[in-house]
Amino acid sequence: MLLAIAAATTTLTLGLAIHGVASDPFQSSRETTAGPDVTAVIMPDPEGGAVDPAVLDGLTGADGVVDHSGPYPVAGATLTHGDRTMDVQAVGRDTEPAAVDRPAVTDGDWVRGGGVVVEAAFAEATGLQVGDPVTLAGRSFEVAGIAVTTALVPYPWTTCLVHCVLGQLPEGMRSAPGAVREPGTVWLTVTDVEEIASGPLSYVSYLKLADPDDAQAFVDAHNQDQPGAPRLEPWQHTFEQVTHLERNSQRVLTTGGWLLGILAVASVAVLVGGRMADQTQRVGLLKAVGATPGLVAAILLTAHVAVALLASAAGLVAGRLTAPLLSERTPGLIGAAGDPALTLRTIAIVTAVALGVAVTATLVPAIRSARTSTVDALNDAARPPRRVGWLVALSSRLPVALLIALRVAGRRPRRVALSIASMTVTVSGVVAAMAANAQLAAQPILDADTETQRLGELLLIITVTLIALAAVNTIVVTWATVLDVRHASALTRALGATPAQLSAGLSFAQVLPAFVGAVLGVGGGLVLYTAVDPDEVPLPPVWWLAALVPGVMLAVAALTAVPARLAARRPVAPLLQAELA
C-alpha cells in the first residue's frame, strides 16, 4: 500500500513539477539573447538571380518596429567534420554584438574570420566542439564557439533561411535546386559567407517591435504572398516549436499520473479490504471493550492516513529527485528546464490525492467493519459472499473450471469491478502510450533526435510503472480471493473437484475480469489519447491492439497460476473440520 501510493504520487509530482517549467527556459533565453519579435527572410528565386537585400529595409522602417538588425547574408553549404557530412545554413554576422538577436555564446567565442559558431542543439546532436576543424564548401574553418539563439527554431526543426527540406519530401515533390536537407545553423563572418556561397544569397533581418504581442498582427499585415517578397515569422512560432516537446511530455506525465493514481486507488482498496477482513476480529475486540463505531472507523482511518502521508512524502521526494532526469536541458536553449520547482501547490495537490486515496480506500471497509455486529466480528464471521443468481445459473452450463471461476468471481462483485477497473486503467495507459509512440514514430524526425528519445523514455517509464502496479494488484487480488474462498475451495474439492480444476477456476476468476478490463482498456486508451491529443491521432498498428488482449490474459494467468496452484493443493481436511463454515 505504501508502495502503491508512493509510486502514484511520484508520477503525479513529476507531472506537476514539469508543468511549471515548460515555458520558462524559452522566455529567459529570449531575454538574454535579445530575441527578435519578427524574423524576415528573403530568398532568391531558385531558378533565377540574386535578390536585393534592400527589400528588407522597407520593413525595418515600418510602423511599430523599434529596433532591428540585418540584413545578414545566408548561404546553404555542406559542412564536413572528419568523415561526416551535414548540410548547414551559414549566416553571416558582424563580429560586434547586434541590437537584435545576440546569440548567447555558451562555449568558446563569437564569430571571427575563419571561425564558425555552431548553434547549440546542432552542436549537441552532431558532437561538434570548440576547436574542431571543419570544412565548409571546401574551405577550412575551426569551430570558434557554440551559441544559443531564439531567432530561429533549433536543430532539427530548424527555421529555414535558405531553401531547405526537412524530413521526407512528399511524393511527387522535387526539392528546389541547391536546397539543403535538414540543415543545422552556423554563424560566420559576412565575408566568409560570401566566400563560401555557391549561388545567390538569402538575407535575414531581425525586427524588434514596440509590443512583442503584436508580432502576429505585424506579420499578417506585412506578409505578401508573391515571389520575391520577404517571408515573415513571429517569435511565437519559434516558441511553439521549442516548447512542443515540453508540452507533450507534460501531457504524458499528467495523464500517466492520473492513470497511476486511479490504479493506486484500486490496489489500495483491495489491500485495505483484505487487511480489514483480518482486522475484523480486532474491531470486535475494540467494540467489545466499548469503542463506538465512529471511534473504530476513526482508528482505522488514522492508521491509513498516516501511511498515506508517509507514502506521499516518499513520492514527493522521489518525484523531486527524478524530475530533473526527465526534463533535462532542452538543447538549443540556455538555463533550460533545469530545476522543475516543487511548489507548495504541487505538494498540496499530491498530498491531497494521496489522502483522498487513503480515505476512499478506508472508508468503505471502515464503515462496514464498524457496523458489523460485535458478536459477528468477534466470531470473525467473514464478509458474507454475495449471490449473483444469473451468474450461478449461467455457470452451471459451463465446464467445471469456468463454473468455479464464475462463482468465485460472483461472490465478490466489488472486487471484480476493481480488478476490471485496474486492468482498464493499465491497458488504457499502455494503449495511449502505444498511440503516442506511433505518433512519435510517424513524425518526420531525424535519427539524431534526442528529444524523441526522451519522450520515448518517459513513456516507457510510465508504462513500466503502470504494468508493475497492475501486476502487484493482480497478485494481491488473487491472494485476497484465494484466502477469501478457502472454505468454499476446500468444500468444492471435498465434493470432487480436482486440484487442476480448482486452480484453473481460481485463475480464470482473475482472467475473466482481466479480459473485460483489457477490452475496455483498448477502447478507453484510444478515447483517452484522442482526448489528450485531439488533432493528431495516428493509431498504433491494429495487430498490436489485438495482441494486447490475449497478452494481458496470458500475463494474468501466469501471475495467478502460482497462488491458485498453491491454494488448490492445500490439504482440505483441516479447513472442513473447523466448526465454523
Add this chain to the structure above:
Amino acid sequence: MSSILSTRGLTRTYGDGESLVRAVDGVDLDVAAGETVAVMGPSGCGKSTLLHLVGGLDRASGGEIHLAGRRVDQLTERALARLRRTDVGFVFQAFHLMDELTVIENVELPALLAGRSPRAARARATELLRRVGLDAKGDALPTALSGGQRQRVAVARALSNEPVLVLADEPTGNLDSAATLDVLRLFEDLHEAGQTLVIVTHDERIAATADRLISMRDGAFVDETRLTGGTTGHLGALAGLEG
C-alpha cells in the same frame, strides 16, 4: 455380505520425534454393503481423521484402504478427487453449505462437478430434496433454514452422485434434539434403502440406531458391539424422550 470398505493397518501420524501424534493407529475396519456403522470415542481420539482417510480427503501414513473392490490409498490427487465425486458422500458437523447458493443449487453442485448436464443435475437434486422432505425449500438460501433443515440439505447433497458410501462426521453435533431426531430419521430411511453409512458421533441415541458400534481411543479401535433389533424401537423410545 461382501465388504464395501475395508482398511488394514490404517495409520495417520502428525509431526515426528517428540511431538509425534498417532491420530489413527493401525485400524482394521470392514464395512459391509448396506451396513450402518457408528464410531464413538472421546474428543481427539482420531474419529474425524479416520473418516477423512477413508473418504480420500486426507492421505494415510501407512496401511491400506479398499473401497468398492479398489485399492484407493495410493491414488493420485486427481483420482482421489474422482473417488470423492463418485464413490463417497460427506456430511459435516458444520453443514458446509455454500451460503451464496440456493438449496437446490447446493444439492446439484456435486453432479455438476461430475460433469452431468445441468438438466440432469437439477432433476436429480429435485428428487433428492423431495426425499429429504425439503422440496418446497429449493429456492431458499441456506441461511433461511433451520439447522436440521440445513443438515438434511447436506445429506441430499451427499447423495447427489449415488455414492457407495456416505460418511457423516458428527452430523447432529450442531443440532438441538428435535433437529437431531429429524436427521436421525433421514439416516434411518437411507439405511432401509440399502445405503452404506459410517457415522461418527458423540450421541448415544444415534449410535443406538446403527448395526454396529465401534469405540475408538487414541487412534485405535478398543471395542465393537453388534447391535440387534429394529432401530425403530430406539427411535420410538427417543420420540418418547422428546415428549
